[in-house]
Amino acid sequence: MEDGENRVKQEDCSEDKLGPGILTLTNKRLAFDKTQARIMDFTKRMGDTVLDVPLENVIKIWKEGLFIKKVCFTAKTNEGEQTYKFGVFNTKSWVKSIEQTMKE
Incomplete structure (x- = not known):
């Protein structure tokens, strides 16, 4: 994390295309770090940061799903909107946390 950056929320989750990892919301960005787990010895290792989006690049936030619920967002990236x-x-x-952090 950078100077002046604070973690607001963090959770172990999975992204539809990127797979399992840890989603982190800070006061400056949304980041997703891949994880690798081994069932045999119950270890989990952090991998590469595959998503690092500044909050000012987030265009839209919403939730969807009835049984399998997901938090979704669209952001401006180098490849266009993702x-x-x-x-x-x-x-x-x-x-609520993402919207509130973006306002501050």
């Missing part, structure tokens, strides 16, 4: 969908535990809380 949509990401994360299977988190409490979608309402994530949407």
Whole structure:
């Protein structure tokens, strides 16, 4: 993390295209780090940061799903606008936290 950057929320989850990892919301960005787990010895290792989006690049935030709930956002990236969908535990809380952090 950079100077003046604080973690607001973090959760172990999975993204539709990127797979399992850890979604992190800070006061400056949304980041997703891939993880690798081994069932034999119950270890989990952090991998590469595959998503690092400044909050000012986030265009739209919403939640979707009835049984499998996801928090979704669309962001401006180098490849154009991209949509990401994360299977988190409490979608309402994530949407509220992201919106509130973007206002501050």
